[in-house]
Amino acid sequence: MVLKYVQHEKIKLQTHPGFNERWLQETIVDDPTILGLGELRVIDSERTVTGGGRLDLLLFDDDNNRRYEVELMLGATDPSHIIRTIEYWDIERRRYPAYEHVAVLIAEDVTSRFLNVMSLMSGSIPLIAIQLDALKIGDQIILNFVTVLDQTDLRSDDTDDTDSGGGEANRQYWEKKAGGSLLNICDECIQTINNAASSPKEFNYLRGYLGLRSNGLVKNFISFHPKRTKNFIHIVFRNENAATWKDSFEEAGVRVQSRHKGRVRITVTPSEFKEHADIIQKAIIDTVNKFEGKTA
Numbered sequence: 001m002v003l004k005y006v007q008h009e010k011i012k013l014q015t016h017p018g019f020n021e022r023w024l025q026e027t028i029v030d031d032p033t034i035l036g037l038g039e040l041r042v043i044d045s046e047r048t049v050t051g052g053g054r055l056d057l058l059l060f061d062d063d064n065n066r067r068y069e070v071e072l073m074l075g076a077t078d079p080s081h082i083i084r085t086i087e088y089w090d091i092e093r094r095r096y097p098a099y100e101h102v103a104v105l106i107a108e109d110v111t112s113r114f115l116n117v118m119s120l121m122s123g124s125i126p127l128i129a130i131q132l133d134a135l136k137i138g139d140q141i142i143l144n145f146v147t148v149l150d151q152t153d154l155r156s157d158d159t160d161d162t163d164s165g166g167g168e169a170n171r172q173y174w175e176k177k178a179g180g181s182l183l184n185i186c187d188e189c190i191q192t193i194n195n196a197a198s199s200p201k202e203f204n205y206l207r208g209y210l211g212l213r214s215n216g217l218v219k220n221f222i223s224f225h226p227k228r229t230k231n232f233i234h235i236v237f238r239n240e241n242a243a244t245w246k247d248s249f250e251e252a253g254v255r256v257q258s259r260h261k262g263r264v265r266i267t268v269t270p271s272e273f274k275e276h277a278d279i280i281q282k283a284i285i286d287t288v289n290k291f292e293g294k295t296a
Helices: 021-030 079-095 112-120 171-178 180-196 242-252 270-275 277-292
Strands: 009-011 041-048 054-061 066-076 100-109 127-137 140-151 202-205 210-214 222-227 232-238 255-257 263-268
Touching: 021 041, 021 054, 021 066, 054 079, 066 079, 079 100, 079 112, 079 127, 112 127, 112 140, 171 180, 171 202, 171 222, 180 202, 180 210, 180 222, 180 232, 180 270, 180 277, 222 277, 232 242, 232 277, 242 255, 242 263, 242 277, 263 270, 263 277, 270 277
Parallel strands: 066 100, 100 127
Antiparallel strands: 009 127, 041 054, 054 066, 127 140, 202 210, 210 222, 222 232, 232 263, 255 263
């Protein structure tokens, strides 16, 4: 099929009489995938925020256990809108610490001043900036969302090591929540961990995930996130060789994600865990060695 060029006209929604922010919000609610952030679902719109104000959109990525606090703005970014975006993100992450949270600002004009300010916060605030271009073709309109800034790589001290995980839990809680087959994966992994570790580790049961601890101290160099409804488990490795392991997992056919520097997360079902047990075991041992400072 030969593609043909079609003339278009760029329009500004802010000054156009036929569109407004509410129309844009409803359009995204109808199909959140147009943002280019993956298969998201809408949790809420015009969400009342503690302390005053309303969050335009709260979106959720089920596969990654990630919430997106989204603020919309027609026209150019301004300081007050930037502050509001970060403020709403901070309120939501404190209220729901079991999830990963990302602040998202969508505007028709993401200014260079905004990008400069956000670069100063790199590694501290996971933030995505999306520029919206509205294109008129004949009697139709196209919304083109382009990510111009993606700061979802956090410093290691901003990740789950200091996250409350939604509060303390126990083995019985996870047996009911996750089921036996997914917990068996966790048990096999901690056995591999302890075979390689110089001191024994045990599970730190939290409502959001299963971490590790040793002698009462949190040691989350590996964590486990079972998802019973989807019959899979996320296993997160904090390893300086994360990029190399990402490539190795992908080559082996394991579902993998690496959005944070020094961290790689795989997703496996019980049958996939058995199929890829060899490479997963090697990744566990390498992660233990890196955590303990071993050279081999």
